[in-house]
Amino acid sequence: MKPKIIAILLALSCAAAQAQNVLVKDAWVRATVPGQQATGAFMKISSKDGGKLVSASSTVAGVVQVHEMKLVDGVMKMRAVDALDLPAGKTVELKPGGYHVMLLDLKAPLEIGAVVPLNLVVKNAKGGETRIDMKVKVTNAAPADAPAMDHSAHKP
């Protein structure tokens, strides 16, 4: 068994990384403008046996956190969470307005078309940790939002 599998597909609609039982699909990072210090990374994560996303990191950001976004009294608020549950066999979607990976203290603007490294750590039910190393495309819309992209051909 390999400790980690690096599967890097730069095609926008096919960005997928698989490590053991964890599959990450459709990952993207929102582009920033000069002066912007933070942005979000979004993706679909599924864990065959269940687990928790416990941390994330990237060389382009000083701090990376898992955030939750919620409507509180009519105002969208976000906060860091210790872990994001990945129920067995379910796909958890990190998307604008919901859970996301927050990249803070950006070292440089992230321009559309750039590719940034993003590493996730998923803890399984037995406490084992899996590290997932990805290269994620910088864009300004989710891959799924783009028309004329058929995801049915990309079953793992």
Ligand SMILES: [Cu+2]
């Ligand atoms: Cu956030």
